[in-house]
Amino acid sequence: MGDLQDQGFATRAIHAGQEPDPTTGAVVPPIYAVSTFKQDGIGGLRGGYEYSRSANPTRTAWEECLASMEGGVRGFAFASGLAAEDTLLRTVCSPGDHVIIPGDAYGGTYRLFARVHQRWGLDFTPVPLHDLDAVRAAIRPATRMIWCETPTNPLLGIADLAALAQIARDAGALLGVDNTFASPYLQQPLSLGADVVMHSTTKYLGGHSDVVGGALVVTDGALGEQIGFHQNAMGAVAGPFDSWLTLRGAKTLAVRMDRHCANAEAVVDLLTGHQGVASVLYPGLPDHPGHAVAAKQMRAFGGMVSFRMRDGEAAAVAVCERTQLFTLGESLGGVESLIEHPARMTHASVAGSALEVPSDLVRLSVGIEDVADLLADLRDALG
């Protein structure tokens, strides 16, 4: 076998960081449920491990796999996506700095900026990131980072990653990309010039709605050192059980994403033809304003679909309450299909802000069930 990094995505997802266990030959990295490690004399660390906040072998396996999937040099696993974001912000930003965030960022990300970091002197500006002139205009001398989501949650907006990377470089700032909606199978921002990729691994990477986690991946060794320092100093690490479970999920990411995308396209077909639906937001649609950019930077268009109901909020809420197979719930990216009303659920925290989402909006996380069953469920719910 040649260099693993030259092999295909699915091969890396299944093998990177996952050499058979040297002690027993176990083909799956064991769960090292341990807090501390015997030291071979003071300062002599067997295998490099001393204490599981600093490093744990199961987490190392997952972090190496993450780095390989995103094409980075170092990966870091956290207790949640927001813990990863918080660690990144406190690593690269200081009081007085400024960050550009998406005009429709994930509600929890907005809350982290508006209700936590702003109090500690970090300023931010929400900007529609598809509008590159608006991004350039929002840059200030103190701008330290452009924070990007593409596709965005929940409006499925698309931003041009290569163009944003150039704007960030010209401004002496970093480009950080929340790659949660695409997953590393569909989109690899580091290869387009981003400095940091972040994931809520709770979503497609874990893939089974059974674990909460987050990740950061970088290409620059020095930035990796700084993040590694803060990961240990702040301590919001992924535990060994969660690392193991997420690594197990990630092995099937490629096949799951193919099915998520195929099912989503069939759902989009159904929705676009339905008289109760005013508009469908999906980057795979040729009339989506970000379609050409998405086609350029994504392998396929993903499993997330949003739509607006012609009869407003009451109709949107009614659909969410009528589906049987699409489960009413927050989160996304699991094998099972979910439906939600962003304005009252995942994005309630942006109500009244510049990021408020339309009340007639419904968001679907299209799962990998039999597509005929998903379509029948939606048809019944839409009436």
Ligand SMILES: Cc1ncc(COP(=O)(O)O)c(C=O)c1O
């Ligand atoms: C796009 C996006 N980013 C970040 C997060 C936060 O991740 P977590 O819930 O794992 O903290 C979420 C959670 O829904 C998300 O959808």
